[in-house]
Amino acid sequence: MTRPMLHIDSDYFLTAFRELAAIGRDPSGRGYQRLAWSPAEREAHRWFRERAQQLGLIVSTDEAGNSFADFIPPHVKDRPALAFGSHLDSVPYGGTYDGGYGVVAALSAAKTLMDSGLPFARPFRVMAFTDEEGPRFGTGLLGSKAVTGALDMEHVRSAHDQAGTTLREAMANFGCDLEKLPNAAQHLSRYFGYVELHIEQGPRLERLGIPIATVTAITGIRQVSLHFEGQANHAGTTPKPERQNALRSAAETIMQFSAYVDGTDNLVTNPGRITAHPNATNVVPGSVRLDWDIRSPEPELLEQATAALISMAERAGASFGVTLTTDIFHDVPPCPLHEPWMEAIEGAASHLGLTSTRLVSWAGHDAGVMGMVMPAAMIFIPSRKGVSHAPEEYSSDDAMLDGVRVLAETAADLLTRVES
Template sequence: METVNQLLDSIKDVGRDAVRGGYSRAVYSTPELDLRHWFIEQAQQRGLDVETDRNGIIWAWWGKPQDGALVTGSHLDSVPGGGAFDGPLGVASALAAVDVLASRGVKPKRSLAITVFPEEEGSRFGVACLGSRLLTGAIDVDKALNLRDVDGDTFADVARSNGLDPRHVGPDPKAMARIGDFVELHVEQGKGLGQSGPAIAVGSSILGHGRWKLSVNGQGNHAGTTLMADRADPMVAAAQIVVAVRDAAAKQADARATVGRLTPVPGGTNVIASRVDLWLDARHPDDAVTAQLIESIYRAAREIAAGEGCTVTLTEESYSDTVHFDPELSRRIGELLPGAPVLATGAGHDAGVLAGHVPSAMLFVRNPSGISHSPEEYVADEDALAGAVALADVLEGLL
């Protein structure tokens, strides 16, 4: 029987990023594929039957696959330069929880499955929770198949090269029927649990959040021959828009807005860009407030762009409403984990996508600094162990 820490230690060298630090494990990259193979091997060592569905979701079954099963799991992909725990902690904890249940002699009264969802972070194709969105029908299939990564490869092409048939990608009612309850364990991505007290919390909700692309168009030109007064420089406008995003969010209580990626075209050091693309992440508990925030940002962006002789367009890439987890399932989990606090989260998860279709819940494991999506993300060994035991307790109580 392996502990969570031993499982995570066995993959500590997979996808290390020498430039950014941390880990870069984009979906269907070599590191992510290595982790998928690792999970399949680990599941098979435990006698679980493994299958990969038409959306690239891996299912590892304890018992015969059947409708109404209890399902747990998470993801293995990461943001660029991410931490070691975001995603893999939930997968490793699920494997360890199966070990705990087996050691207790538990014989499930209904089937149990561990799932691994692809492209949860959206770091390759720009849409978070792409696997669960495809499964549930939360994204248009044609839109998904035509998503492109930074190299210009479509999701359809990448899926095909990894054994999926693009003609069969999309909503899967039969697979959805297999999920009776879904419980996802994840590293906490905030400071709610603090540095003392309980190490495990029960999730209550996920803030409404989305991703938008702002494209600022100007006039590409020579950096050495174009006078400052003659420029329509989208980079200058983009810089001001980044500040405007911060200022707009700061004026609204509980709002969060971030420009995490910016790409100039063509991107030469001695070239005035012709276009600059900015990707915006915005979140708020009230979906109406999120919409108002985006409109205020876009209004400010248009004014800034016009002042620099540029134009700007806004495109929504994905959006998820505020999600409240199933109250009855959360109540049952609370009874199984007495003393565990209840926390909301500002981070998106596959459990949030599934929550609109099946009873879903989340457990969070303490991250003492609250830092996530960073090499500094951290979970203490004893807290990881406590998380696996808590997940085992929950699964046993729900089986």
């Protein structure tokens, strides 16, 4: 790269980051409550659009509540746009770095790019996605799925939160019509690709002492429910060999499958939820539902692991006279990111004198949804102690500014390329 380094206005970034960080704090001081379709999330979007407008960007929203800010040089107005951004919602008691950092960084990069005078070969779009996290309505990645036409309408129509508010009502409160969600995908052909900057949410970069990672793939996530059906019976009088103990079958499965996973690379799993019935001390557990989260960036490993899990569960059940039924209730395929754009990120980092490494993302991201239908790339910066989805989530100002610089340089490269 021969052009001089771009100048980032660090005051602009830090001021904007602190403004956003004032929105949606938990009243008790424990992190953030910027949940999807909450007044706090909507306020964050309003803040974003106002800030973007001040920069001179063209601001809009879509049917999914996503916010956009466009820079469209007249001579390239008909070409597909390079998009970059992240999401503005948080998990309950979450941090503001997850998602919020990427959005503010994208605004800062936009400011730099607009001032750069570079000869752009295409427009750019700053994106702030809605409902990326998903815990309120069991949706997740809703904004990006709407943009790419990947939404399961049957699922969103039945979605409701724990208080009984339906997603339809929550959207209507902000003037959005759930039935119009599919319309959000009508502009899909206008995208050249998507780049997302995000905190790592794990400890690897900090431990390596490396400021930047290029993400190679977003993990696939498969959630499998195992339903063991035995026979509830008296905990004292039932002869030991005759106990059809569903919970013991589940426990054996946890031990065996966890040992299998411990011996495997590129695969993580979690026996995250167990429901036993009747859940009484003096009753042999008659039925158990055990839900697993299985993740891998390799589709074959997801298949192999699912098959291994089911056969272990069947055997563990059979040895106690317990039958098994299974259900894959959530299945997101892995998304490999765009190799030429990984190289663009690495080139940007080295142009800035920053070392970088390559990592898999073990968390889901909007980039994994966008990347299914267009070139996509992702940049990570270190998270202190690897903590995320918690009030202690933190990345230093210097670490964040390094990320902003890499994003701006990467975008400058991709915006000025005549071909992809």
